[in-house]
Amino acid sequence: MQHSAQARDDMAQAACIALERLRARSPRVHCITNAVAQNFTANVLLALGCVPSMTLSAEEVAGFVAGAQALLVNLGTFDAERRQASELAIKTAAEKKIPWVLDPVFVDRSRTRADFARMLIRRSPNVVRLNHAEFSALAGKTPSVEALAAFARENRTVMGLSGETDLVTDGERHATVANGHPLMSRVTAMGCAASALTAACLAVEPDTFRAAAAALVIIGVAGEVAAEKAKGPGSFAVAIIDALYNLDAATLKARAKVS
């Protein structure tokens, strides 16, 4: 594990680079995501210069993924159409070497969904981004650095765990991200959007661990900026879109709390 000031500067730098590349390259990010999150997710991606697409149909999804630079598979409001779309999309991503992120939403609420998520994890998502309850449901143990690292090694993936402090690990390297604000948990689809942003960062940063940490720094810092002006979760949801759009390297460097 890297330490203190150096690790912090290194990860803040990774976030700055990712942010700049998103704006310069406008990666296409295909999102198989839940019905509640689609609009907010698209607006988060657009605010950062990315091009979102959200098509689910079996006829078209492979084509959209093949033309994209990253893929999100989010299991919220899961149904037969999304299941089939996920399988086709992941197959295309594997063939075309397009990086993808799995967000196993609410696997703690549905055994069917947890089983499906485990099957998808065997298909090697580049990143699995989830919260504490979801990790516990998938891994059968409470989240800790050790449990998360073991899960990452076993499944050859990078884990991004959201919480009061976020934790990112590829099994060898670890980063904690202490940015963010409690209002983020009061806006629907905030975690879903963070996963979409993680996918976007994978499109512009080949080091998956750095990409995942960068995404969580970017959304967390934007959340802090937004919270300073927000009067509640309604204005917060608006302000975080503005904050992502206006975010700059100086703000990222000044505010990043990574270790």
Add this chain to the structure above:
Amino acid sequence: MQHSAQARDDMAQAACIALERLRARSPRVHCITNAVAQNFTANVLLALGCVPSMTLSAEEVAGFVAGAQALLVNLGTFDAERRQASELAIKTAAEKKIPWVLDPVFVDRSRTRADFARMLIRRSPNVVRLNHAEFSALAGKTPSVEALAAFARENRTVMGLSGETDLVTDGERHATVANGHPLMSRVTAMGCAASALTAACLAVEPDTFRAAAAALVIIGVAGEVAAEKAKGPGSFAVAIIDALYNLDAATLKARAKVS
């Protein structure tokens, strides 16, 4: 019917208690709702501390309902998936004694949907929340206190009628709620969110009549607070989420217009 000051204080008190309990208990509210309303409904529930879920799939919906404390069945953008989900969800709600609300959106525009709504009403929703045109389509008569009370008694339910003045009745007790603002009708899904909030209140208030009235007071007062700062329906939709988040007992007591 209770009268004047006492009734008003009693219902304002019911709204205060419901608000406090929502925040303290964070009930899970499963929503089978229309595609237009999903995001706004989730944000209204989250602003008040509830935990929304929106899954529709036949495989999972029963599990989500079984793990929830209340259920909303909203008939907007109705389709085969939502029809099946409704039937499974209501069956689970009946088995587990989970209260549920029916919102028969646009039954005045579709005979198929009106027939389905009538069938659902026979399955004893705790509350039916609708507008004037929807009541007329279902009951075959224009809404009045008498017509609404008769409908409530016949169907052993509580009716919540939205309009310039809202009307709540269980067939014996009646309350009118004169809170709210005209901008509420200019934001999509406002009525849908009110129905979701009614479901949430059922999770924390065993007296269905009081729960339904409390929900309409809460959303109506929040609408008034929001309108004071809004410049149009866009900023109003944001401000009402903030207002719900910041709402307190003093504001509810000062503003409640119940009789």
Add this chain to the structure above:
Amino acid sequence: MQHSAQARDDMAQAACIALERLRARSPRVHCITNAVAQNFTANVLLALGCVPSMTLSAEEVAGFVAGAQALLVNLGTFDAERRQASELAIKTAAEKKIPWVLDPVFVDRSRTRADFARMLIRRSPNVVRLNHAEFSALAGKTPSVEALAAFARENRTVMGLSGETDLVTDGERHATVANGHPLMSRVTAMGCAASALTAACLAVEPDTFRAAAAALVIIGVAGEVAAEKAKGPGSFAVAIIDALYNLDAATLKARAKVS
């Protein structure tokens, strides 16, 4: 082609008349549109006094269209349900002489969808509203006044091309609309909402060419007003809804950039 000051005044006047009629007549606009756009589209229509509906189910869509004054068919997030809904809706629109708009979203990303769009264009949409990439995919040539006019004549439709400057043509008459703001391309569903507004204008203005130009002037001017207060795409999306709600003839006349 009409010229300069006269053409400008004439089109600004068309926008003023359309705006006034939308508010006075509250047309019902049925929208078959993508999952990302449904909420924002409904709020744009409501802000202008229209009554949106979004039902897709094969059982109900014909009834909703028959009761509406205009129809939007938007091909975003296209799937089997939307395909069937489109066919039923267009059949009803033809029978009842209800005007309709086609928005062939992302036909540049999917050959299947482009083929379906071409088939729909043979069924005589009153307006086809699209962007440069979508026109190129459908017409096999880069957009120009001549290419657009030829396409309009061949297909007996009115073309509305969005871009830095919008172009409207029925094959004989042409208008360019230079209103709008770059933030419009940073909010998801902005083009989809412009198409829905075009459909709404068809409900109140029998001259299709004028209706299409009016819609693009209205949304473009609202975008400019919104941009003056917005701090990014989040607040812009809110402000444009407010701007549409508050828009008046004086603002339209002062700001319309039509030639």
